[in-house]
Structures are given as C-alpha cells and as structure tokens.
Amino acid sequence: MIVRKISLAVSAFFSIAAFAQDVASSDVQIKPEVKISYLDSVKSCFKKDNMATRVDSLWMNELVSLDIYDDLTKDIQTINSDVSVDEELPTELLKQRLQAMNEKSPFEIEYNQGLENIIKSFLKNRKKSFSRLMSLSEYYFPIFEDAFAKQNVPLEIKYLAVVESALNPKAVSKMGATGLWQFMYGTGKQYALKIDSYIDERSDPLKATAACSQYMTKMFTIFGDWELVLASYNSGPGNVTKAIRRSGGKTKYWDIRNHLPKETQGYVPAFLATMYLFEYHKEHGINPERAVVKNFETDTVQVKSQMSFKQIADLLDMPQSQIQLLNPSYKLNVVPFYQSEAHYLRLPKDKIAAFVSNEDKIYAYVKHQSEFKGLPKQLALKVSPKSKARLEKSAEDIQFYKVRKGDNLGTIADKYDVSILDLKKWNNLKTNSLSLGKTLKIKSNDSIVKSPKELKAPLIDKKAAEEAIAASDNTKEKTTVPSQEYSVAAGDNLGSIAKKFGMTIADLKELNNLTSNNIGLGKTLMVAKTAVVEETTTATTAIASTSSIDSFKKKALSAKNLGEDYYVKKGDSLYSISKKYPGVTISDIKKWNGIKDDDLKPGMKLKING
Structure with missing residues (x-):
C-alpha cells in the first residue's frame, strides 16, 4: 500500500514537471517577434569604420550662433573713435606693438587715437567674443589663407571676415549681404556664385573666399593701396574715388578717411584692431576656446541623388547641426541633384568612410523614403477644426527677440521677413514705440522645410x-x-x-x-x-x-x-523700401529713380512705378 502511494506521488510529480515544461515551451513559442524599422535594417548591415572622431555639440552650436555677429556689427557702427576708453594699455606700448605689426605687413599700420580707442573698446567689452572667434578661426583661416596665397592677396585679409560676418557663413545683413564675406546678390552673381532656390554659394566658404580674393586683386590694380581696397569692399569703389576727389587727390586711406561714409570710417580701424587682438591675445589674457573640428579633418563626396540633411544624419548617426555647419550653402537643408552639374557633401573623414563604403544602401534608403512619402499625396484626409488648429500650432515656430539700441519695428520686421502689423498684433503693441530691452514674440510657420x-x-x-x-x-x-x-x-x-x-x-x-x-x-x-x-x-x-x-x-x-511716390524716412534703405511693395526689387527702384548707388537721404522722393 505504501509502495502504491509512493508510486502515485512520483507519477504526479513527473506529470507536474512535464506540464511545467509544456507551459515553458508554450511561452517560448508565443513570444512575439520584434520588428525593426527599415532604417535600422539598413544600418545594421553597414560596414563599420573604426575611426572615432566625435564632435562636441556645444561647439557646433557655437559655430552657427549669430550673437557675436550682431554684437560686432553694432560695435563697428556705434563706436565713437574720438572718445577715449578707460582700459589698461599704455599708449607707448601699443605704439611699439603696432610698429612691430607694420614691419611684417603690407598694410600701413600706424598709431592714431581713433585706432587706440577701438582696440581698448574691444578689450573692455568683447574679450569673451574674441575668445570664441579665435576658436572658429581654426576651422576657417586655413581656407582663407589657401585662397589668398593663390592670388597673392595679403594673408592678413583673413581678419576681415571677422569684421564682416564674425566668421558665420549664415550671417545676413539688413541690406541682404550674405555669408562670410557679405556679398550682395548682384556682386555674388558678378563673381559667378550660384544663387538659386536650393543653393546660395555666397555661404560656401571655399567659393565665396575665392570670389573675395578675385575682388581684392581687381581693386588693388585700381587703387594700388590695400587700405583703399578694404574701404572699397565696404562702401564700393565709387565712394572711394569721390573721397579722393574731395580730399584734393590724396590717395592714402588716413588722408581721405573723413570724406568716406561714416561706417567706412570705422571699418578699416576695426579691421586693424581685430588684427591686433589676434596677434597679442596672450598678452591680454584672451584664451581661445577649444576647436574640435579642423578643416583638414573633413572631406567631400559627390552625391548621386537628392537627399535631405535629416536622412544623412539618421543614416550616419550625426547631428544635423554638424551637417549644416559643414555645408552652409544648401539653403533648404537638402543636397539637390541636377543632371548637368555636380554637388558635393562635406563630412568628417570618418563619416566619409562610412558613406563611401555603404553608398548603395544609402541611396536605396533615400529612394525608399521618397517613394513612401509619395503615397499620401493621393489621399485627401478630412481634418476637423480642432485637429487643424493643433496641426497649425505644432507647425508654428515662435522666436523671441530682445530690443536693442537703434531698433525699430521696421528694422525688426525686415530682419524676420514679417509685417509691422503682425509684430504689433503678436505683442499687443498699441503704438510704434519700443523700449530698450523689451522682448518681442516673433511667429513663423516656416519651421518645416519645403521644396x-x-x-x-x-x-x-x-x-x-x-x-x-x-x-x-x-x-x-x-x-x-x-x-x-x-x-x-x-x-x-x-x-x-x-x-x-x-x-x-x-x-x-x-x-x-x-x-x-x-x-x-x-x-x-x-x-x-x-x-x-x-x-x-x-x-x-x-x-x-x-x-x-x-x-x-x-x-x-x-x-x-x-505708381505712388514714397518719401524716404530716417533709417530707410533700398532693401527695406522694396519690402513694402510686393514684387518690387531694389533694381526696380534704382531704375525708376536713376539711382546709381545705395545712398538715400531722409526726405528724398522716390517713384514706385508700375
């Protein structure tokens, strides 16, 4: 009897064990399969490159920041070179340093009170900015020096890009000048820089610098003086020749300076002050911030199909901001593909290796995405008012702007390409007056890139x-x-x-x-x-x-x-006036009014013809 009970117990034990195994086996069988995305499947078969160059994202943001450009532009336009600045720099020591710079430069660098004031002003207010600029210069200056050496242009002109754009290839002035060297549209076209819906080569460091080098060479054959070349770059050769006539035929910058436009009077001293701070930054305790990317650590690859920066970033595991920095001439964050010409993508060398090794998979993914995105175009989905409102709100990009000295609603509206009425509506403004330091809300629906x-x-x-x-x-x-x-x-x-x-x-x-x-x-x-x-x-x-x-x-x-007449107001420019009349260009206004240069005077009557 006992033996019978024991055998029943043993039988029951093994039955339970067998049931447990069946359950466990059943669990394994019903476990759902994890599906991976097409992007992950493509990247999983990439040939991996062992190079481990990584870019500091904070430094990348620094490279595309416009705050230094705004600060330096304001300084150059507002610094009063006749007012002395209290900053520790003995005049005799400054004279000695300027003389040392003069001995090894084709520029005539000589001491004057105005130059001393600008140097001291930069030292007092912009030490941190110059520390950051010196970091940027490690990427851009080798590009400039290479282009200038080919045309026998003084290498010191590389410092002019600091004054022009604060080394930001995306910088745009109130007049529409664009890029590191601030070319206007017409000048860019004159020097064969391509400007279309996808591309603006005024923002291409290599091509824009080559164009700048050609301009400098051409102007030097005319004036034979590098200071006058710089003055012509800022205000145009016509204003320089007028200043020479008004001075009685003198041909040195410092002799004709007072006859030049006000901005140009501070332009060359700002260039020389920048050169001084780069040369003697250690003596003034300016320590350049670390530059993670050097130009020689990058390379280019020719693209064989149109692709977006987002697709490239997703495939190569890199931030879009880095692609934007290295490829600033592509306006819509898209590398286009034209049958008749080649377009190149600049990337860090380790990413170039990954791209070239996996080109077939990359283009297959881009093609798949373009075909997939084409499907919804056939569908017309109904959208409820609430859903439509949510969609519009998500697409709306809100920026904030702090009012600075010299700002008015017109200049701010031009800066962001919005209307004055919209600015007032968004900020509940009842009048046109603005208080210094006030923060304005700027709305835009252009955050989504469109073709x-x-x-x-x-x-x-x-x-x-x-x-x-x-x-x-x-x-x-x-x-x-x-x-x-x-x-x-x-x-x-x-x-x-x-x-x-x-x-x-x-x-x-x-x-x-x-x-x-x-x-x-x-x-x-x-x-x-x-x-x-x-x-x-x-x-x-x-x-x-x-x-x-x-x-x-x-x-x-x-x-x-x-067909109406427009009377020029204080602060107006040809660009800001053209924006008031849809479809009217700066060239139209010049042609209708027989204007040869960009000079306007308050009260001037302009015809706006149909």
Whole structure:
C-alpha cells in the first residue's frame, strides 16, 4: 500500500514537471517577434569604420550662433573713435606693438587715437567674443589663407571676415549681404556664385573666399593701396574715388578717411584692431576656446541623388547641426541633384568612410523614403477644426527677440521677413514705440522645410477669390485682409476711421505712410477689412486655397501701391523700401529713380512705378 502511494506521488510529480515544461515551451513559442524599422535594417548591415572622431555639440552650436555677429556689427557702427576708453594699455606700448605689426605687413599700420580707442573698446567689452572667434578661426583661416596665397592677396585679409560676418557663413545683413564675406546678390552673381532656390554659394566658404580674393586683386590694380581696397569692399569703389576727389587727390586711406561714409570710417580701424587682438591675445589674457573640428579633418563626396540633411544624419548617426555647419550653402537643408552639374557633401573623414563604403544602401534608403512619402499625396484626409488648429500650432515656430539700441519695428520686421502689423498684433503693441530691452514674440510657420515647388503659391484672379470667399457653407473663420480702400468723407478723422475698421490710429498711419494726423477730404486710405473665408475640409485644398487667396491679396496690394511716390524716412534703405511693395526689387527702384548707388537721404522722393 505504501509502495502504491509512493508510486502515485512520483507519477504526479513527473506529470507536474512535464506540464511545467509544456507551459515553458508554450511561452517560448508565443513570444512575439520584434520588428525593426527599415532604417535600422539598413544600418545594421553597414560596414563599420573604426575611426572615432566625435564632435562636441556645444561647439557646433557655437559655430552657427549669430550673437557675436550682431554684437560686432553694432560695435563697428556705434563706436565713437574720438572718445577715449578707460582700459589698461599704455599708449607707448601699443605704439611699439603696432610698429612691430607694420614691419611684417603690407598694410600701413600706424598709431592714431581713433585706432587706440577701438582696440581698448574691444578689450573692455568683447574679450569673451574674441575668445570664441579665435576658436572658429581654426576651422576657417586655413581656407582663407589657401585662397589668398593663390592670388597673392595679403594673408592678413583673413581678419576681415571677422569684421564682416564674425566668421558665420549664415550671417545676413539688413541690406541682404550674405555669408562670410557679405556679398550682395548682384556682386555674388558678378563673381559667378550660384544663387538659386536650393543653393546660395555666397555661404560656401571655399567659393565665396575665392570670389573675395578675385575682388581684392581687381581693386588693388585700381587703387594700388590695400587700405583703399578694404574701404572699397565696404562702401564700393565709387565712394572711394569721390573721397579722393574731395580730399584734393590724396590717395592714402588716413588722408581721405573723413570724406568716406561714416561706417567706412570705422571699418578699416576695426579691421586693424581685430588684427591686433589676434596677434597679442596672450598678452591680454584672451584664451581661445577649444576647436574640435579642423578643416583638414573633413572631406567631400559627390552625391548621386537628392537627399535631405535629416536622412544623412539618421543614416550616419550625426547631428544635423554638424551637417549644416559643414555645408552652409544648401539653403533648404537638402543636397539637390541636377543632371548637368555636380554637388558635393562635406563630412568628417570618418563619416566619409562610412558613406563611401555603404553608398548603395544609402541611396536605396533615400529612394525608399521618397517613394513612401509619395503615397499620401493621393489621399485627401478630412481634418476637423480642432485637429487643424493643433496641426497649425505644432507647425508654428515662435522666436523671441530682445530690443536693442537703434531698433525699430521696421528694422525688426525686415530682419524676420514679417509685417509691422503682425509684430504689433503678436505683442499687443498699441503704438510704434519700443523700449530698450523689451522682448518681442516673433511667429513663423516656416519651421518645416519645403521644396521650392511647394513654396510657390498658385495665383488666381480676383473673381475666383471672391467666389471662393462667397461659397462658404461649412465651418467658417474670420481672417483680416488689409487691402480695402476707404475714401475720407466730411467729418472724418483718423480716430473715427480707425475705430470704424477695428484698427489703432498708429496702425492706420503705418499702413498709409502718414507722418501727421491731418487727412484731406476725398483722400483714399488703405484700411483693414474683416472677411469670411471658407475653412476647407481637406488638408490639401486648405493649403492650396489659403495660398491662392494670400497671393491674390499680395497682388492686389502691389497693384494699389505701384505708381505712388514714397518719401524716404530716417533709417530707410533700398532693401527695406522694396519690402513694402510686393514684387518690387531694389533694381526696380534704382531704375525708376536713376539711382546709381545705395545712398538715400531722409526726405528724398522716390517713384514706385508700375
């Protein structure tokens, strides 16, 4: 009996063990398979490169920062070289150092009080900036020196890029000058720099420096003096020749300096002050920050298919900011592919090795992504008003700008390519006055990179726009269309008109370029108009109709303003004036008014012809 119980117990034990094994076996069998993405599958079969060059991301951000450019530009324009600066630097010691610099330079470097003041001002206010600039120079200066040596241009001109752009290839001035060497559009074209929807070679360090070298060589054959070459680079050769005539035929920069434009009077001293600080930075306790990337540690590869910076960053495990730094001439963060010409991608050498070793897989991935992204274009998904609002909010990019000395709403609006009315609306401003240090909110919907084809809005005629507005049967929303005309009637004043159309007096004056509160009977004013616009039911048609109406509004506004006279105000430039009239270029204004250079004077009357 006992033996029988024991055998039953043993049998039960093994049955339980067998059941446990079945369960365990069952667990293994039903474990779900982990799926990996197509990108991961491509990268998993990459041939790995053992080189381990890694880039400090903080330093990368430093390379694309514009704050030094803004600070130095402001200094050069506002430093008063006639006012002495209290900074520890004995005058006699400075004279000795300048003499030592002069002995080994083709520039005539001689002491004067204005130069001493600028050097001391930089030492007092910009020590940290120059520490950062010296770090950047380790990447850019070898590029400059190589290009200048080929054209027999003095290597010291490399310091001019510090004054021009603070060594930022993405720097853009208020007048539209772009890149390390701040070429205007026309000058860039003159020196064969390619500028199209995808590419701006004014931001290409190699090609822009070669163009700068050609310009310097050409100007030296004209003036025979390197200081005058620098002056012509800043203000144009025409202003230099006028200064020579006004000085009675003198041909040295320091002899004609007072006859040059005000900015150019501080330009050459700022260049020489920069040269001094780079030469004697150790003596003044300026320690350059560490430069992680050197130009010789990079290389280029020719691309065989259009690809975005994001695709490259994902495939090669590197930050997009690094690709942007090394390839600043690509405007849309896309390396294009044209059948007729070669385009190159610059990368760190270890990433070049990974790219070349896996080209077939990289191009296969890019092709797969482009085909995959093409599918949704056939679908028109319905979007509810709440979902549409959330989508628009996520696409909206908000920046903040701190008001500085000399700023006004016009210059800030030009800087961010927005309207003054929008600036005032976003920041609840009732007047045009700004207080120093105030932080302004800047909204933009351009954070998503679009191709040039997507950026072009289809034009429609006035009748089509009116029909689109009148056909509103679905959910509707209000939008402000600032293109309605109003004829001043008896008893009207700016206050009553502004109230009638939901505007402020300041907005009304800004929109009509009014300098006083007096308005004549029968005068035609531009006023805001509230219209009802249909909110479309599909994402694709919503974008198309909005773009079309916006294009029509710009066309109507342009047609209204063309043919009028514009009186130049203080702070105006040809660029800022052209922005007031959609479709009008700087060249148009020059041609209509017989203007040869960019000089404008307050009160000057300009014709804006149709």
